[in-house]
Amino acid sequence: MRVLTWNLWWRFGPWEERRKAILTVLRDLQPDIIGLQEVWARGGENLAGWLASDLDMHWTWAPVRKPERWRSRLGDSTIDIGNAVLSRWPIVRHDVLPLPAREEDDDGRLALYACVDAPAHQVPFFTAHLTSATDASAVRCRQVRALAEFVSSHSRGSDFPAVITGDFNAWPDSDEVRLFGGYKTAPAVPGQVFLDAWEYAAPGQPSATWNAANPYVAAGFAPSVRIDYIHVGQPGPRGLGSVGSVRRAGDEPVDGVWPSDHAAVLAELRGPTES
DSSP: OEEEEEEOOTTOSSHHHHHHHHHHHHHHHOOSEEEEEEEEEETTEEHHHHHHHHHTOEEEEEEOSOOHHHHHHHTOTTEEEEEEEEESSOEEEEEEEEOOOOGGGOOOOEEEEEEEEOSSSEEEEEEEEOOOOTTOHHHHHHHHHHHHHHHHHHOTTOSSOOEEEEEOOSOTTSHHHHHHHOSSSOOSSTTOOEEEGGGGSOTTOOOOSBOTTSHHHHTTTOOOBOOEEEEEESOOGGGTTOEEEEEEESOSOBTTBOSOSSOEEEEEEOOTTOO
16 A cells, blocks of 8 residues: 655645646555645635546545634635545545644644545544744644544554654654654653654665755755654554555656655555455
8 A cells, every 4th residue: 555645835836837746746656545734725626626636536634723824925815724635545534633832823733534444444544734833842742742642542443553644844853753653762642653654764765855955945945854754553463554665755846847845755555455
């Protein structure tokens, strides 16, 4: 089973050309389940729905509860932003978790759960978007604790381990990423461990999803770092859900257009038809 996470940079930059580039990448990769962040909607149009229609996938999405800070950056009060899940198989349940935030920079970030009805096992799938403030590690720690509890409450009853995707806006050795994983420090929920899929990456493989080679990133003079993640719970019977491979994707221009300011992460998991 092929899973992907990608922050799509909302409606910033040349968004019409970018969404075509995003679609091209997804067509080529053919993921089975996709977690998306910074998905835009306006009126009856939704980027996730547009992608799902062309890719023949099921989809669900959730808008942020406080879009005003986002809208002010574009000067447009009519555009929403949120998270989405696209799936090759039906989505039979979904739920939304508003994430804790500081009052002074609360922009409504959230986690989205989708129960995917795959052929042999239902897959508990999540996508989250944590706060991006550089000095907000403590806030992100609160957010991953809430996320871990949310995952725990929605991942029972299936042999397939929980799959958690998202833009954590945090370095791999940060307190929040270590806390969420629970295998380099005490876990956020006792007994609950989530493996960072990148632990299975080939040595020397390019990892930075926030990459200064991308002109959208270079404009902010930030260092290159991996801030986008796929985490997977401990494998089920016969290695169900274990990571076979992982790599960066969507990390180059398509017909001269960079699809997003983030690169995607793509992982191959032992799938529901392989057990």
